[in-house]
Amino acid sequence: MTGRLNILVVGGCGYIGTHMVKALMAAGHHPITLDNLSTGHRDLLPGGEFIAGDIGDTALLDDIFVSQRIDAVMHFAAFIEVGESVSDPLKYYGNNVARTANLLNAMIRHDVKRFIFSSSAAIYGEPDYTPIDEDHPLNPTSPYGETKLWVEKMLAACDNAYGLRAVVLRYFNAAGADESGTIGERHEPESHLIPLVLEVARGKREHIKIFGVDYPTPDGTCIRDYIHVNDLVSAHLAAIDALMEGAGSGVYNLGNSRGVSVREVIDTAARVSGRPIPVVEDRRRPGDPAILVAGSTKIRNDLNWQPRFESLEEIVRTAWKWHASS
Ligand code: UDP
Numbered sequence: 553m554t555g556r557l558n559i560l561v562v563g564g565c566g567y568i569g570t571h572m573v574k575a576l577m578a579a580g581h582h583p584i585t586l587d588n589l590s591t592g593h594r595d596l597l598p599g600g601e602f603i604a605g606d607i608g609d610t611a612l613l614d615d616i617f618v619s620q621r622i623d624a625v626m627h628f629a630a631f632i633e634v635g636e637s638v639s640d641p642l643k644y645y646g647n648n649v650a651r652t653a654n655l656l657n658a659m660i661r662h663d664v665k666r667f668i669f670s671s672s673a674a675i676y677g678e679p680d681y682t683p684i685d686e687d688h689p690l691n692p693t694s695p696y697g698e699t700k701l702w703v704e705k706m707l708a709a710c711d712n713a714y715g716l717r718a719v720v721l722r723y724f725n726a727a728g729a730d731e732s733g734t735i736g737e738r739h740e741p742e743s744h745l746i747p748l749v750l751e752v753a754r755g756k757r758e759h760i761k762i763f764g765v766d767y768p769t770p771d772g773t774c775i776r777d778y779i780h781v782n783d784l785v786s787a788h789l790a791a792i793d794a795l796m797e798g799a800g801s802g803v804y805n806l807g808n809s810r811g812v813s814v815r816e817v818i819d820t821a822a823r824v825s826g827r828p829i830p831v832v833e834d835r836r837r838p839g840d841p842a843i844l845v846a847g848s849t850k851i852r853n854d855l856n857w858q859p860r861f862e863s864l865e866e867i868v869r870t871a872w873k874w875h876a877s878s
């Protein structure tokens with residue numbers, strides 16, 4: 553374990569950022585959230601310092617890095633809608649790539665050289681094999697996935713050129729909520745499966761559409777690897793510890809290595825909530841691979857990371873607690 557660290561959490565008011573801030577405080581660290589509130593929620597930030605602003609603001613970044621010693625930066629401030637990235641790619645390249653370059657530039661200028669980056673399984677595109685390990689070819693099928701690939705390339709070049717040490721975490725499907733029920737997933741508009749299904753359970757939507765029932769999977773629906781948000785967060789804490797102890801850069805998949813179909817998610821949510829969840833079978837959503845499951849041996853071995861939430865049922869139960877109270 554490392555002592556009290558000053559961690560700049562970019563995007564700390566978002567779904568994963570708020571859980572990260574809570575865990576950093578619980579671990580005795582000092583989180584400083586920088587968030588432009590374009591999609592984040594100030595009211596959900598569990599504590600620490602808050603700075604309203606954008607990573608495109610060079611003067612603000614200089615100010616932050618001059619006024620306090622930052623031990624490491626965690627970056628959660630990306631746009632994440634695959635469909636929107638197709639219809640408005642410059643929004644994605646501008647924020648996810650160009651402004652991230654601006655952030656990295658400021659870090660290098662101020663000699664801050666530890667970085668944890670939220671990458672995505674979207675970087676792999678349509679998988680050649682499953683489970684997907686980190687050596688799988690990178691063929692993103694959307695501008696969103698491309699932006700993650702560009703940043704990963706930038707980070708490798710920055711390590712080579714400036715000695716920036718970056719841990720890249722390729723998230724599979726983040727899900728669930730803190731067990732306290734005080735923070736959770738709140739996207740506007742919502743597009744992710746579990747929150748949508750729970751909105752149906754609450755009667756806020758009439759039905760859930762299943763995007764494709766003719767996939768080459770046992771029940772015909774897509775299979776994904778759902779990982780609890782607090783398990784994602786604990787991987788970041790392990791990454792920080794490793795960087796503080798002098799570890800080099802690394803790239804890791806972050807999933808449970810357990811595939812679950814869309815129908816299984818819906819059945820689980822019906823069981824957990826005790827409510828009916830009407831289903832409408834719809835066409836496939838463009839760009840959805842049939843199966844995305846993480847091989848996560850590398851992070852288990854290198855960072856000694858273990859997920860606490862093994863079953864989908866537990867994950868959905870925490871999400872339901874949040875949804876039922878929010
Ligand atoms: N999905 C669905 N209906 C919805 C939303 C999602 O059938 O209303 C499916 C989607 O096609 C995918 C899975 O649920 O197979 C997970 O989708 P989500 O958008 O939550 O995450 P993604 O895998 O795209 O990151």
